[in-house]
Amino acid sequence: MRLLDRVDDAALPPVGRVLESVAGRLAGARDRPRARLRRGWAARGGPYVDGDGPPPPGRASVITGRALEAIGRLLVLGLVVLIVVGAVTTMLRGADPSGSHAPGPGPGNAPAGPVEPTVTVGPAVGESPATYAAEAAAKLDGLTRAAPDADLYAVVSLAGYRTPDEMLQIFTAYRTLEVFFGVPPDGAVMAATVRDPVADLTAAFDSEADAADTRAHSATDPAEAEHARQEATALRARCGCLFGAVVRAPAARLVDLGHIEGVRVVDPAPPGISPETVRFLPLQPDPR
Structure with missing residues (x-):
């Protein structure tokens, strides 16, 4: 209530002045016919008295100070409600700070919502790596x-x-939007959005390490728990776990990227397509 009182004290005086000004203008506009009648009667030799001739059209409504205050309070209350609703809505919004996610449509963790992938860029099911390349x-x-x-x-x-360091060296001259990783030989494949390569790779590995720790603590099978602990340890040690990325570059520079040592396949999406409608799937390294 004290907050509302302070808002009232700050907002009501200017609101009241505005309303009084508007009321004065309305009253002045409505009293102009009466003033013209007075001037007309004065020119004819006598003062105008109410009742002389037809009454002037319309009388100015008197807006009392109490009415002005009530209107002002309603305006201030409406403004406060809008501010509170906006603040609550903002607080309720959440975001995944790590940026890591299961592979899905489009780079940048594009929402699956109403946007469905219409194109898959990557190896087809059952296609041999050599044919795909x-x-x-x-x-x-x-x-x-x-x-x-x-x-x-x-x-x-x-x-x-x-x-991560080797990955950064390979893609240092390219705009990288997403990376794919998983602890070999059979770790789950994850994707991470990349805006700041160093910070985002670190955050993605740490996030998945925390998830592996959680699986280890909740697992009832000792072998499963041990496997999860090993994954967490490998991720925190910045293991060699990255095997793919989504990049954006001119076609000629993508050809150059394909000639860099360690790059196996560069598979372009159709020109002009929105990345949110593409499911990018890299080829996983051959098991050793």
Whole structure:
């Protein structure tokens, strides 16, 4: 209540002045016919008295100070309600600070909501790695010949698992939007949004390590618990767990990326497509 009183004290005086000004203007506008009648009667030699001739059209409504105060309080109360509702709505919004997620449509952890992936960029089910690599290379070659400067999204598969530092070296000159990782040989594949490569990779590994610790503590099977603990340890040690990424670059530069040591496949998405409608799937390294 003290907050509302302070808001009243601050807001009511200017609101009241505005309302009084408006009321005065309305009253002045409505009293103009009466003033003209007075001037007319004065010119004819006598003062105008109420009742002389037809009454002036409309009488000004008198807005009392109490009415002005009531209107002002209603306006202030409405403003306070809007502010409170906006603040509560903002507080209730949540976000995943780590940015890691199961692989899904589009880079950047695009919401699955009403947007469904219409295109998959990656190996088809049952397709051999050699066939997939050849088809991706032919597709990129055709796009480069047609428009070498066209900006394209592409999913990049690495020849083996890489540490975060090794990953940063490979993609240092490229805009990386998403990375894929999993503790070999059979860890769950995860994807992480990348805006700040160093900070986001660190956050993603730490987040998945925490999740592995949680699985270890809740597991009833000793072997499952031990496997989860090993995954958590590997992730916190910044293991060689990264094997793919989504990048954006001109077609000609994607060709150059394919020539970097350690890069296995560069598979471009169709030109002009929205990344939110694409499911990017990198080729996982061959088991050893």
